[in-house]
Amino acid sequence: TGIPNGMGFTVLTLFPELITSFFNHGIIGRAMEKKLIVGDTINIRDFTLDRHKSVDDKPYGGGCGMVMTPEPLFRAIDEARSRRGNARVLLMSPQGKPFDQSRAREFAAAGENLIFVCGRYEGIDERVYHGEVDEEISIGDYVMTGGELAAMVIVDAVTRLLPGVLGGESSAELDSFENHRLEHAHYTRPFEFEGMTVPEVLLSGNHGEIEKWRRSSSLKRTFIKRPDLFHKETLSAEEKACLKIWCRELEA
Numbered sequence: 001t002g003i004p005n006g007m008g009f010t011v012l013t014l015f016p017e018l019i020t021s022f023f024n025h026g027i028i029g030r031a032m033e034k035k036l037i038v039g040d041t042i043n044i045r046d047f048t049l050d051r052h053k054s055v056d057d058k059p060y061g062g063g064c065g066m067v068m069t070p071e072p073l074f075r076a077i078d079e080a081r082s083r084r085g086n087a088r089v090l091l092m093s094p095q096g097k098p099f100d101q102s103r104a105r106e107f108a109a110a111g112e113n114l115i116f117v118c119g120r121y122e123g124i125d126e127r128v129y130h131g132e133v134d135e136e137i138s139i140g141d142y143v144m145t146g147g148e149l150a151a152m153v154i155v156d157a158v159t160r161l162l163p164g165v166l167g168g169e170s171s172a173e174l175d176s177f178e179n180h181r182l183e184h185a186h187y188t189r190p191f192e193f194e195g196m197t198v199p200e201v202l203l204s205g206n207h208g209e210i211e212k213w214r215r216s217s218s219l220k221r222t223f224i225k226r227p228d229l230f231h232k233e234t235l236s237a238e239e240k241a242c243l244k245i246w247c248r249e250l251e252a
Protein backbone atom coordinates (compact mmCIF):
# COMPACT_ATOMS: atom_id res chain seq x y z
CA THR A 1 0.00 0.00 0.00
CA GLY A 2 3.05 2.23 -0.01
CA ILE A 3 2.17 3.51 3.46
CA PRO A 4 4.99 2.80 5.95
CA ASN A 5 2.84 1.27 8.65
CA GLY A 6 0.00 -0.39 6.82
CA MET A 7 -3.41 0.78 5.65
CA GLY A 8 -5.04 3.32 7.94
CA PHE A 9 -8.63 3.05 9.18
CA THR A 10 -9.90 5.96 11.28
CA VAL A 11 -13.44 5.68 12.63
CA LEU A 12 -15.31 8.83 13.71
CA THR A 13 -17.93 7.86 16.25
CA LEU A 14 -19.70 8.81 19.49
CA PHE A 15 -18.91 5.34 20.86
CA PRO A 16 -15.18 4.66 20.30
CA GLU A 17 -15.14 1.69 22.70
CA LEU A 18 -17.40 -0.21 20.28
CA ILE A 19 -14.71 0.16 17.63
CA THR A 20 -11.55 -0.33 19.74
CA SER A 21 -12.94 -3.64 20.98
CA PHE A 22 -13.41 -4.76 17.39
CA PHE A 23 -9.88 -3.60 16.46
CA ASN A 24 -8.34 -5.62 19.32
CA HIS A 25 -9.70 -9.10 18.66
CA GLY A 26 -9.11 -11.99 16.27
CA ILE A 27 -7.63 -11.63 12.82
CA ILE A 28 -8.12 -7.85 12.91
CA GLY A 29 -6.30 -7.65 16.27
CA ARG A 30 -3.41 -9.66 14.87
CA ALA A 31 -3.22 -7.44 11.77
CA MET A 32 -2.97 -4.47 14.14
CA GLU A 33 -0.17 -6.13 16.12
CA LYS A 34 1.66 -6.94 12.88
CA LYS A 35 1.22 -3.30 11.78
CA LEU A 36 -0.47 -4.47 8.58
CA ILE A 37 -3.21 -2.00 9.46
CA VAL A 38 -3.35 1.05 11.70
CA GLY A 39 -6.81 1.38 13.19
CA ASP A 40 -7.82 4.28 15.40
CA THR A 41 -10.92 6.12 16.52
CA ILE A 42 -11.91 9.74 17.01
CA ASN A 43 -14.66 10.59 19.47
CA ILE A 44 -16.76 13.23 17.71
CA ARG A 45 -17.74 14.63 21.12
CA ASP A 46 -14.11 15.65 21.72
CA PHE A 47 -14.57 18.24 18.96
CA THR A 48 -17.45 20.10 20.58
CA LEU A 49 -16.67 23.54 22.00
CA ASP A 50 -19.70 24.16 24.19
CA ARG A 51 -19.94 23.43 27.90
CA HIS A 52 -22.48 20.64 27.34
CA LYS A 53 -20.40 19.01 24.60
CA SER A 54 -23.53 18.76 22.46
CA VAL A 55 -23.28 16.88 19.17
CA ASP A 56 -26.90 17.01 18.10
CA ASP A 57 -29.72 19.51 17.80
CA LYS A 58 -33.35 19.72 16.74
CA PRO A 59 -34.06 19.43 13.00
CA TYR A 60 -34.94 22.57 11.02
CA GLY A 61 -38.44 22.09 9.73
CA GLY A 62 -39.46 20.31 12.92
CA GLY A 63 -40.25 16.64 13.33
CA CYS A 64 -39.14 14.04 15.81
CA GLY A 65 -35.58 13.02 16.56
CA MET A 66 -32.31 14.93 16.48
CA VAL A 67 -29.68 15.64 13.85
CA MET A 68 -25.89 15.62 14.35
CA THR A 69 -24.58 19.19 14.11
CA PRO A 70 -22.00 19.98 11.39
CA GLU A 71 -19.25 21.77 13.39
CA PRO A 72 -17.92 18.88 15.53
CA LEU A 73 -18.06 16.57 12.50
CA PHE A 74 -16.11 19.03 10.32
CA ARG A 75 -13.45 19.41 13.01
CA ALA A 76 -13.22 15.66 13.62
CA ILE A 77 -12.86 14.94 9.88
CA ASP A 78 -10.11 17.57 9.59
CA GLU A 79 -8.30 15.97 12.54
CA ALA A 80 -8.61 12.55 10.84
CA ARG A 81 -7.26 13.91 7.55
CA SER A 82 -4.31 15.49 9.37
CA ARG A 83 -3.28 12.13 10.86
CA ARG A 84 -2.53 10.43 7.57
CA GLY A 85 -2.30 11.74 4.00
CA ASN A 86 -4.04 10.16 1.00
CA ALA A 87 -7.30 9.49 2.82
CA ARG A 88 -10.83 8.91 1.57
CA VAL A 89 -13.77 10.03 3.73
CA LEU A 90 -16.62 7.49 3.70
CA LEU A 91 -20.00 8.33 5.21
CA MET A 92 -21.80 5.24 6.55
CA SER A 93 -25.42 5.79 5.49
CA PRO A 94 -28.56 3.94 4.36
CA GLN A 95 -28.50 6.15 1.27
CA GLY A 96 -25.03 5.02 0.33
CA LYS A 97 -23.81 2.86 -2.52
CA PRO A 98 -24.24 -0.80 -1.49
CA PHE A 99 -21.00 -2.36 -0.17
CA ASP A 100 -20.03 -5.78 -1.56
CA GLN A 101 -17.01 -8.04 -2.01
CA SER A 102 -15.88 -6.36 -5.22
CA ARG A 103 -15.88 -3.02 -3.38
CA ALA A 104 -13.84 -4.62 -0.58
CA ARG A 105 -11.29 -5.75 -3.18
CA GLU A 106 -11.14 -2.25 -4.66
CA PHE A 107 -10.42 -0.64 -1.28
CA ALA A 108 -7.79 -3.27 -0.42
CA ALA A 109 -6.09 -2.83 -3.81
CA ALA A 110 -6.13 0.99 -3.70
CA GLY A 111 -4.58 0.98 -0.22
CA GLU A 112 -5.91 4.50 0.45
CA ASN A 113 -6.36 5.33 4.11
CA LEU A 114 -10.06 5.24 4.97
CA ILE A 115 -11.91 7.63 7.29
CA PHE A 116 -15.35 6.41 8.40
CA VAL A 117 -18.06 8.81 9.55
CA CYS A 118 -20.67 7.00 11.66
CA GLY A 119 -24.03 8.69 12.19
CA ARG A 120 -26.33 8.41 15.16
CA TYR A 121 -29.78 9.92 15.91
CA GLU A 122 -31.64 10.59 12.63
CA GLY A 123 -28.45 11.30 10.73
CA ILE A 124 -25.97 14.08 10.08
CA ASP A 125 -26.39 17.64 8.81
CA GLU A 126 -26.42 17.58 4.99
CA ARG A 127 -23.61 20.15 4.79
CA VAL A 128 -21.14 17.60 6.17
CA TYR A 129 -21.96 15.31 3.27
CA HIS A 130 -21.51 18.09 0.67
CA GLY A 131 -18.41 19.55 2.26
CA GLU A 132 -16.28 16.74 3.57
CA VAL A 133 -17.49 13.35 2.35
CA ASP A 134 -15.93 11.60 -0.67
CA GLU A 135 -18.42 8.75 -0.80
CA GLU A 136 -21.55 7.44 0.92
CA ILE A 137 -21.70 3.66 1.54
CA SER A 138 -24.47 1.39 2.86
CA ILE A 139 -24.08 -2.15 4.19
CA GLY A 140 -27.71 -3.04 3.59
CA ASP A 141 -31.38 -2.11 3.57
CA TYR A 142 -32.46 -2.26 7.21
CA VAL A 143 -32.82 0.32 9.94
CA MET A 144 -30.06 0.54 12.55
CA THR A 145 -29.30 2.77 15.53
CA GLY A 146 -25.89 3.86 14.28
CA GLY A 147 -23.33 3.56 11.51
CA GLU A 148 -20.59 1.92 13.63
CA LEU A 149 -21.44 -1.66 12.59
CA ALA A 150 -21.16 -0.59 8.95
CA ALA A 151 -17.64 0.76 9.57
CA MET A 152 -16.65 -2.50 11.26
CA VAL A 153 -18.09 -4.59 8.42
CA ILE A 154 -16.03 -2.68 5.87
CA VAL A 155 -12.81 -2.72 7.94
CA ASP A 156 -13.25 -6.47 8.44
CA ALA A 157 -13.90 -7.32 4.79
CA VAL A 158 -11.06 -5.08 3.51
CA THR A 159 -8.42 -6.04 6.12
CA ARG A 160 -8.65 -9.77 5.43
CA LEU A 161 -7.77 -9.09 1.78
CA LEU A 162 -4.53 -7.29 2.62
CA PRO A 163 -1.30 -9.26 2.07
CA GLY A 164 -0.07 -11.04 5.17
CA VAL A 165 -3.31 -10.79 7.14
CA LEU A 166 -4.64 -14.29 6.48
CA GLY A 167 -1.85 -16.75 7.28
CA GLY A 168 -1.70 -20.13 5.59
CA GLU A 169 -4.86 -21.22 7.41
CA SER A 170 -7.10 -19.74 4.74
CA SER A 171 -6.57 -17.53 1.74
CA ALA A 172 -8.80 -14.76 0.47
CA GLU A 173 -8.19 -15.76 -3.14
CA LEU A 174 -10.08 -19.03 -2.64
CA ASP A 175 -13.05 -17.27 -1.03
CA SER A 176 -16.27 -18.86 -2.19
CA PHE A 177 -17.72 -15.42 -2.84
CA GLU A 178 -14.97 -14.77 -5.36
CA ASN A 179 -16.99 -16.81 -7.87
CA HIS A 180 -20.46 -16.01 -6.45
CA ARG A 181 -20.87 -19.45 -4.92
CA LEU A 182 -21.62 -20.38 -1.32
CA GLU A 183 -19.11 -22.48 0.60
CA HIS A 184 -19.28 -26.29 0.55
CA ALA A 185 -20.42 -28.06 3.73
CA HIS A 186 -17.73 -28.21 6.44
CA TYR A 187 -17.11 -31.19 8.74
CA THR A 188 -14.62 -31.93 11.50
CA ARG A 189 -14.28 -34.45 14.36
CA PRO A 190 -16.04 -36.40 15.78
CA PHE A 191 -16.91 -38.72 12.87
CA GLU A 192 -20.28 -39.53 14.40
CA PHE A 193 -22.25 -36.88 16.31
CA GLU A 194 -25.91 -37.13 17.39
CA GLY A 195 -26.28 -40.10 15.10
CA MET A 196 -25.01 -38.13 12.08
CA THR A 197 -21.80 -39.14 10.31
CA VAL A 198 -19.45 -37.45 7.84
CA PRO A 199 -19.64 -38.16 4.05
CA GLU A 200 -17.16 -41.03 3.53
CA VAL A 201 -15.53 -39.37 0.50
CA LEU A 202 -14.04 -36.73 2.84
CA LEU A 203 -12.10 -39.43 4.67
CA SER A 204 -10.99 -41.20 1.49
CA GLY A 205 -7.84 -39.18 0.94
CA ASN A 206 -8.81 -39.08 -2.74
CA HIS A 207 -8.30 -35.37 -3.38
CA GLY A 208 -9.81 -35.46 -6.86
CA GLU A 209 -13.03 -36.98 -5.54
CA ILE A 210 -13.00 -34.66 -2.52
CA GLU A 211 -12.69 -31.57 -4.74
CA LYS A 212 -15.50 -32.90 -6.94
CA TRP A 213 -17.72 -33.49 -3.89
CA ARG A 214 -16.94 -29.97 -2.59
CA ARG A 215 -17.75 -28.31 -5.92
CA SER A 216 -21.01 -30.25 -6.00
CA SER A 217 -21.84 -29.34 -2.38
CA SER A 218 -21.16 -25.65 -3.06
CA LEU A 219 -23.26 -25.74 -6.24
CA LYS A 220 -26.24 -27.47 -4.57
CA ARG A 221 -26.22 -25.11 -1.58
CA THR A 222 -26.05 -22.08 -3.84
CA PHE A 223 -28.92 -23.47 -5.94
CA ILE A 224 -31.06 -24.04 -2.84
CA LYS A 225 -30.13 -21.07 -0.65
CA ARG A 226 -29.02 -18.32 -3.02
CA PRO A 227 -30.20 -18.97 -6.60
CA ASP A 228 -29.91 -15.22 -7.15
CA LEU A 229 -26.11 -15.61 -7.16
CA PHE A 230 -26.37 -17.67 -10.34
CA HIS A 231 -27.36 -14.59 -12.27
CA LYS A 232 -23.98 -13.08 -11.44
CA GLU A 233 -21.94 -15.89 -12.91
CA THR A 234 -22.99 -18.32 -15.64
CA LEU A 235 -22.92 -22.04 -14.86
CA SER A 236 -19.99 -24.01 -16.26
CA ALA A 237 -20.69 -27.14 -18.34
CA GLU A 238 -19.55 -29.26 -15.39
CA GLU A 239 -21.91 -27.41 -13.05
CA LYS A 240 -24.86 -27.87 -15.44
CA ALA A 241 -24.12 -31.60 -15.66
CA CYS A 242 -23.87 -31.87 -11.87
CA LEU A 243 -27.20 -30.07 -11.34
CA LYS A 244 -28.92 -32.22 -14.00
CA ILE A 245 -27.75 -35.44 -12.30
CA TRP A 246 -28.73 -34.11 -8.91
CA CYS A 247 -32.21 -33.04 -10.09
CA ARG A 248 -32.74 -36.49 -11.66
CA GLU A 249 -31.78 -38.10 -8.34
CA LEU A 250 -34.23 -35.82 -6.54
CA GLU A 251 -37.02 -36.78 -8.97
CA ALA A 252 -36.25 -40.48 -8.68
Ligand SMILES: Cc1cccc(C(=O)NCC2(NC(=O)c3cccc4nocc34)CCCC2)c1
Pocket (backbone or CB within 6 Å): 091, 092, 093, 094, 096, 119, 120, 121, 122, 123, 124, 137, 138, 139, 140, 141, 142, 143, 144, 145, 146, 147, 150
Ligand atom coordinates in the same frame (compact mmCIF):
# COMPACT_ATOMS: atom_id res chain seq x y z
C1 LIG B 1 -33.30 1.76 5.23
C2 LIG B 1 -33.28 2.96 6.13
C3 LIG B 1 -34.12 4.03 5.86
C4 LIG B 1 -34.11 5.11 6.70
C5 LIG B 1 -33.26 5.17 7.82
C6 LIG B 1 -32.43 4.09 8.08
C7 LIG B 1 -31.52 4.08 9.26
O1 LIG B 1 -31.08 3.04 9.66
N1 LIG B 1 -31.19 5.27 9.83
C8 LIG B 1 -30.37 5.33 11.02
C9 LIG B 1 -28.88 5.35 10.68
N2 LIG B 1 -28.62 4.22 9.82
C10 LIG B 1 -27.39 3.92 9.32
O2 LIG B 1 -26.39 4.55 9.58
C11 LIG B 1 -27.34 2.76 8.36
C12 LIG B 1 -28.47 1.97 8.16
C13 LIG B 1 -28.40 0.89 7.26
C14 LIG B 1 -27.26 0.59 6.54
C15 LIG B 1 -26.14 1.38 6.74
N3 LIG B 1 -24.90 1.30 6.19
O3 LIG B 1 -24.17 2.29 6.71
C16 LIG B 1 -24.88 3.01 7.59
C17 LIG B 1 -26.16 2.46 7.64
C18 LIG B 1 -28.49 6.68 10.05
C19 LIG B 1 -28.15 7.60 11.20
C20 LIG B 1 -28.04 6.74 12.44
C21 LIG B 1 -28.08 5.32 11.96
C22 LIG B 1 -32.45 2.97 7.24
